[in-house]
Amino acid sequence: MKSKIEFWDDFFKGSRLACARLITKVENAPALVPEIRDRIIPCLRGAVRIGITGPPGVGKSTVTASLAGLAVKAGRKIGIIAVDPSSPFTGGAFLGDRVRMQNLIGNPNVFIRSQASREGHGGLSPTTPYVADILDAFGFERILIETVGVGQAELDVLGCADLVVLVLQPGTGDVIQALKAGIIEVADLILVNKADMPGLESLLDALKFLFDMNARPKAKPIPPILTASALNDQGIDELQAELEKLIEGQASSGFLKQKKLARLEGEIKAAIQNEIWEKFRAAAGPEADIAEAAKRLDDDGRSPYDYIRDLGRRVSLKFTTENPHGEHRP
Amino acid sequence: MADPIIKVIIAKPGLDGHDRGAKVVARALVEAGMEVVYLGLRQTPEAIVHAAVEEDVDVIGLSILSGAHMTHFRKVKELMDKEGLGDRLLTGGGIIPTKDQAKLAEAGIGRLFGPGDDLQTIIDYIRDWHRSHPR
Incomplete structure (x- = not known):
């Protein structure tokens, strides 16, 4: 079958624009998805996908940017997919995550793509997994996938990411109640961001209580709970170290x-x-x-x-x- | 097939802290069904075009109230051409004298908007441009 995409060569030669255009094709031209998957899947290099999820406003973008900044300093190439919600009424979307990622702009070892969630109702766009694969095949070693601000049941990130960081903030004790049966079950790591705000102790107590009650599927270990203040670059080193430990464990366990x-x-x-x-x-x-x-x-x-x-x-x-x-x- | 969704970057280049106009326009474009990547304040032309490449946008919209429009629009346009985005629309708004608008139009920059222009005019302009420039 003849290719309908004229810039494959550029993509494999490392053209960022070709990479971006391929992502657009996946988003806008479903008829081209089979061709793109045929070409991309054999070229996957095994990038680890890290989902960053949590309620709106807890600092997901800032945490994502700080994590990416650290990883880049350590010599890694990082792809970021930042998803924001599409309006169910107009189809439009305000994609504002880049505002919090200014430290990364222009860095050749980072590729940031904002995505509107479009028909996706699980916190991601239906094409997010394909975008992650494109970034993997392009040569990025870690893919950070930032979901829309989620509530209880937006769990697409569980399927799309290899491990999931749930970001919370103090002052949201009641949120824990709401999250009991939802997204808290999918977290591989819980990061309490904005740890300098009042209410940290009670949130940590609530989390401890929750896991003491064993509100988890048996197969999943209780996630590490870390604290951070991403805006002040505090706690991100520890987050990074813990993530790498988890990745290592997951890789060796199959x-x-x-x-x-x-x-x-x-x-x-x-x-x-x-x-x-x-x-x-x-x-x-x-x-x-x-x-x-x-x-x-x-x-x-x-x-x-x-x-x-x-x-x-x-x-x-x-x-x-x-x-x-x-x-x-x- | 329905028209693909139009993707736009809205940014404010340079030292110019007045972002209400940019936000109002961004919001209006979202309500018109577009996907708007909002970059915010104090962006360099390089950062704007870098983001435009990664986002593969159809349109770059700059808001400039600082008086530096001649420099910024030309610089962004130059970088767009260099990075392979010569076929995308560069438009924007601010306090831009008519004679400057004419000069910028000669440099390949699209229509520029100012105080009093209707939001619907901007939306229609972008939609018309997008329809007549399929890619």
Whole structure:
């Protein structure tokens, strides 16, 4: 199949603009995703993906920038994906994370990409995992993935990142209650940022109480709890050291590999859903006009399954082993 | 397929602390369905273009009220051309005399806006430019 992307050579020669343009293609041109995945996956170099998540305003961007600054000083190449929410009404997004990352701008060993969450409702954009892979293949060794400010159930970062840092701040004791069953379960490390603010002790007490109650899946160890003041560059060295320790442990236990396999599994499932949907839509023709069907179902007071059964009698999808790449792709 | 979402960088170059205009315009573009990377105050032309490359934006919007518009717009445009962003729109706003606007237009810089210009005019201008410059 002929490539529809004319700048692959530039990408592999290390052009930052080509890297940025490839990310845009992944975001804006779903039809090109298979080609991009075909080329990128064999070139993955095993970058570790670190998710930075937490409620709005706790300092995720500042922590991310400080961490990246330290890693760069240690000679690492760092990719940052900073996700901010898209408006469900207009589709627009205000991407403001770079304001907190001024120390990194212009550094050739850092690549920052802001992403709008678009159709993603789990704290990331649906294309964030692909962007992480592009940055990995481009040569970045650690990918920091900063989620939108999250509440209880935005857990996409669990699938996308190898390990998750949950950032909290003092004065949010009640937040802990809310987080009990949610994002706190996915944290591999908890960072209490803005530790110079009042309320640090009670937050640490609340966290300790929470883990004493064993509010965790059995398989997951209790996460280390660190304190920091990222704006004053305090506690970031310790965070960095602890993260490297965790990464080492995960790599040697095979956990990183497991994570990678789980991501691939998820992508396979999503790709199958997508392929079948496309085939179905092509085969079913105007019947697949879902909006029209919804209107009729509503008028008749029928359930969607009624419609699907009816459709299933008339449309059948046949799969053969011939022509494995399909030819319907635009 | 629907029009792709327009991505814009809004920045204030140089020593100029008045960012309300930039924020109002950024907000208006978001409400018009665009994705706006906000860089904030006191950016160098190099930092702005560096960010524009990584973000692969369609449009760079500069807000300049300091009087240094001739220098900054030209410098940013020069860097954009050098970094392969010559096909993107450089536009902006501030207190920019008409005769300066004409000179900047000659240098390949897009329309510039000032006090009293309607936000919708800016939105329409960017949308029209984007539609007529597919990439």
